[in-house]
Amino acid sequence: MPASNTARLTSRLTDDAALPKVDQDLRHLMDAFAEVLRDIGESPVAERLPWPRTDTALVATDPDGANTWPEDPHDPLATRCVEARSIAFQILQQAEENALAQTRRQVESGGALEADSGSWEQVLVRLAADGWTPEEIAKALGDIRVEPVLTAHPTEAKRASVLHHHRAVYRLLVDNENQMWTPGERAALRDETKAALERLWRTGEILLEKPTVEGELGIILYFLGTMFPQVLPWLERRLRTAWTRVGFDPKLLDDPTRRPRVSFGTWVGGDRDGHPFVTPEVTAWALEQLSAMALENLRHRLEALAAGLSLTVSRQPAPPALMARIQALTEDLGAPGDAARSRNPGEPWRQLVNLMIAALPPAAGPVPEGHYRRVETLMADVDLLGDTLVAVGARRLAMRDVARVRTLVRSFGFHLAVLDIRQNSAFHDRALAQLLVAAGIDGGADFPTWDEARRVAFLSAELASPRPFVHDGERVGTEAASVLGCLRVVAERVRARGTDGLGALIVSMTRGLSDLLVITLLAREAGLLHVEPGASAACRLPVVPLFETIEDLDHGAGILEAFLSHPVTRASLERQRADSGAADLVQQVMVGYSDSGKDGGLMASQWGLHRAQAAMAEVGRRHGVRIRFFHGRGGTISRGSGPTHRFVRAQPFGAIAGDLRLTEQGETISQKYANIPTASHNLELLEAGALNATLRDRRGPPSDHGLGPVMDRLAEVSRLRYRELLEADGFMTFYAQATPIDVIESSRIGSRPARRSGRRTLEDLRAIPWVFAWSQARFLVSGWFGVGTALETLRADDPDAFERLAETKRAVKWPPLHYLISNAATAWASADADIMRRYAALVDEAEIRDRLLGLILEEYERTRTSLEAIYQGPLSKTRPRVARALDLRAPALEPLHRQQIALLRDWRALRAAGKDHQAETRLPSLLQTVNAIAAGLGATG
Template structure:
């Protein structure tokens, strides 16, 4: 639900604003529909105006739709309601943004939980000096990683229309408009709504990886470059208002760094369309957009630095660098040098433009190979301006350019390469067989035997064969990709190349296999007889069991000589004080595997233990959080998520995924994007400093161990029950989701119809559509009841700890469970369960779910000391606005599911296919209403 990503502001101020904006948008939408002859659809829009009220619940004929599934009116009503839900989301987003602006104008920003001023004020109050905070700021690095998991249900053109409507909604906030200008704004809004209505939302063709990258490039190349200056200004404003010396921020080393990552074009786990050619194409396009942006910004910088020789003396360092660049760049530099004679600072920036590399061609003489070279020239430019006494120009003109290069470099975002450990194993087996070695059964070897072979082979630089791509399809795919990476590394260095991530890491050998494959692709080098990998090899720990084994896996990996040599090489290249080992933790699969409580506590415990392992080996642990867009997959209020991490797990460096519709919800508009990045950076600063003075767990860790154990056992009781897959397959629209066209990746890793093979994203997506959301709350009730019955004193300590928010991880976990439970709907669950044909399976498993649903309510209400609807009014308001409007869409989906499945079962696939677009339309509408897919 959208409430999961909101921060605590004045509810009294925000909610009426939501209602006013929603009324404005819905009235405009209804007018558009009536003006184009859709009167009956307009009459059935949700939240109709009534007796002057801003927003009301559904009434009269709003939910009375024709019962004939083939009636075209129903189709149009579903699509209109889907648009209405998205307009509600825009109203909520704008209300939040405007409320924060009002707070900033009228009172302390400290009221905005998680903001810069909130964090800075509390750090100062708790004893940190401005100098200590400024020093810590320079160590902060935040890296959102954008992914294209199949969770974005809207077409790219639809996203564009929504962004345009939102901008008009923001423009409408200006109080200086004349009546005529305000009328023109409203007419433009209506035009945008008409475009949206006439475009249609259903994806007629499955998107390609290139198409998905196009959407990601919009955020990386357009939105984020616009947003980061806002983020900087927010920090500066908060710094001054708290009373800190602004001069402390003049040093670029006293600013946090925000960079970005990308998985589109590099994530090949179960994705056959991500070929080596696609990866090469992706790297080239990321670089092309980054360099295009840099040329544009440097051009504007040059135009502004029109300082002439008649007004100031040129520092010798600038003259020397200009002369050297002219000599190194040759003929291309001559025109740049001659263009602005008498304006050496402008000439210098012109030379920087000439020195930018070609993203696809060979590196020409004198061109920058890495962005750090451009940064060095920008620092020289700033120093010469400061020497003249023009610090303002250095700060305001060169400073933002320097920040842009630090964030985006020549690559825009780092591209990670992810593949599944099982896929790697098959590739190694094929290489062994092709080399005449008995290794066809390598995937089934025990760990000892695997390690013996890997250690023996890694001691030698000799590959198995000169052209391993002929060994088999998996070998060809892996080696082809790694050769693309090796070529890029040789040509441009490691900038823009992320980590080599191993999904489903089960042991140390799964990581050493990557070193072996890197050797075959020419990516590995040997120094003093020891293999060195220039890129990080990263375990992805996904299931509860993998998280439990994570510390032992990490210890074995860090103690390996190839890892030691590789980390040292990477440290020297980065200029870091300590080696850094990245570890990715998976929220999606751990939640699917063990439920919310076991997953959240398992993640916390694993990170705590792995931080200790890293400390023992003198290595800084960089945790990469594989979060999704729903509570079941790690979502929740950003500032609370950061606060809930264990001491030492962030250490100034936060890397996390942003997936699917979450990207558009958080980053489609500059003000909202800046706010969300502020929550990440300010939260990272706060966590980093406070980790040095950690608060205890109040003796509740053993209690949490027991709660997680009981909760997981109860959750597995459901998943392992006889007939569970039949129930899940029929009581949710998982079969429709698997037929959808909302992502280029298949829903299953290998196409098998098993729970294990089903990806966590469609797993959560399907439960959400039918309003069960079991992985967001199931098992919590039994765990709480067991504790309450067996140890009332411990239960009360836990409840008190949650209520005073003194242990962030507990506060975050219980809050998310309460939101997940509230988002489920008992009546809707029962209606979807009616689709299960086997009566015995239906009654037994629905009974199990409803029993746990009631038990969870009781446990949570005991903690919150009252009904959740009363003790959590903001969440209740968000849900109550949506719930009645969702009812007819759920009914429509259930009706279509039953008919569609009957047609498929009787072999009438052609007729069934006719109804698939209608079903997908209900999927889109429900996803819009819930504010989330997977």
């Protein structure tokens, strides 16, 4: 299965206890769904549900063979069966998710400490075994920072209301775990479950209109503002429980600074790369919405805290520090302060909380005098509350009540999540050219074509001058107006509230130093540069390169070297350190998994990313700058996904250094974070993995495995083979006809266009629809193509090196290799040669069809042979977890592929005949198959 979801769910499904639990929950939900369908007159659909009641084990027999599934793809019954199957796959996912959650509960209740791979318990046990003391580990916890960045890439095929209904079904499944229910109460739960399933059925999954950026932000706000505040207390409890279970002194965690920090970011409203609907007004609105929800949550939490802190001076004296702060805050706030203090006389702790509520800033606009401008001031007051409670002996209240507020403030501040601003380097070039023309600079219109040396010289000279090219109100070109409009929104936010809540200025497709200096110069135009006499200009926000293609990753270390050597960069890093209060200089670098995978295939992408990060981390060490890598991972193996704990372990030496930032995109957000136990576990994997990597790196680089040159050879051979496919005559014709890419481009699952500029070329097509289309047709070429040729060539040319590599993989001696080969094997197993042939039959020209299908199937077989040589046996036997999950889904997916192919053939014929209206009426049925197959595979793009 091509999704991170599969790797995650199958990683522990071999437990004898977990598999029957999946079967039990699946039966419970599927029986309820079948009853609903029969009750509302849909018995023919109920009879065609997968995993029929006669099953006694996790084996998918399917009644929907050629004789029972309607032959006519336009038969309304066939359409309804597709919709039901989509829901059934979601039910299966929920059954698996709950089984894993309940298995983890059993482990926590007394199972083996290392049973849950990547968990706190496993990491703590192994660190202790390798010589770290509990004191050293506790001290390091405060150095760990994890920041998931939620993006709305067009990979979430489900409507927001459908996501809500799925969450309701899961909650009822969890409620059903309670063994204390009476028969009547259990019957009521079943009725609630059936009602939730009926809502799902009656709602429908197809997005009737493309979502807006505002709608996408609404979904993100649910996770950021509702789910994660509930999850964080669970996360802290898991750490404390694991700490105690492994035998460490719990008092070592009493210091509230000894906690990993979880914060969040988002791109919704700030990602402008190829997205014409993210206007300056949308960016301003997004910042306001994020702040409004953060402040609303803080207000509610502080109100609850005030209700609980009813301690009176008649029972305990108020510490002088508490009274002094009450007096100072009252004076700062004026009349509102007097009103807040006058409430609850004789209850000073409650009075201080009342004043803290009164001092919260507004969500937008200038901050009134006396109100909190920086979240650090609020945090100091929270700490004062805790310290003074401890001083009067109320430690329990400090640890329980105040600590929860502290966690909320530390993770969300006044902004909920930092908003990154991203744009393409070519767009920036056009914007600057328009500004140069407006300023009357000779040759400015040709700026995008200047060579690198000329660009850098010009940009460096301009950055030494404070003069603007244009003044507010002057008319400039479209690109210049767009960039400056956005940056001026950001600059106004900085002037009003500082840099809190603002992320980085990310430059997509960074090809050289000049790309980073261009955005810095554009920031000058908007007022984002801080200039002091006699000093270099300093940008208030981080300027971040995004290296995406294989070539760009290869050049990344050289570009970073030049950037860190530039005086404006050093001044900017110093200024950003002063703004944030950080202890060291930090340069963020984003690495893209999607475009590198699309560009060079899995093996070249993964190894290129590894080599690039190692080289850039070394550049940072030479400059005394910590490199903060930002991992742009997608939801499929082709786009960087894979088991979270293995991903973290696979990072090169020095690449984490206490700080892990990564994207969570599209459907992976709901898969990982829609339910509290699952969300807590996924964040735990990030925190525990970051701690493990950070401590181990502090002891120096690991011993040399000697496989670097071998991996270089494998990556190059794999890339050449992959490019041979992409550059083959007729490839785009094959891809366009053998996959449903045209349907995906007509879908309504994301606000952003599928192509960067609208040109119908491979280069212009985004990586997400590229992978999505291959997944739907079960080719998944970017997840495995080229791997077989590379391994086979190595085995033939250097058998000793191949055996050394295979033994290293089998013994899990080198995590990057283990992660790469495991992911390739999972992607290969998720492909299906028979289904590939069926989709390839859609290609009109026989010569193109036969030649390219033959090339793909030849590599498919070569990859199987090579992987089985490493695993020493058939993958279905040596990797039973993945095989079991795939075998469960395969028969249920088969009629969906058959239905999609028939509909595709008909839809394309109508379009070719110019019958666009008729074709449009058929599109919803096609989109239903896309949704259902995506649900079965657990991923889109």
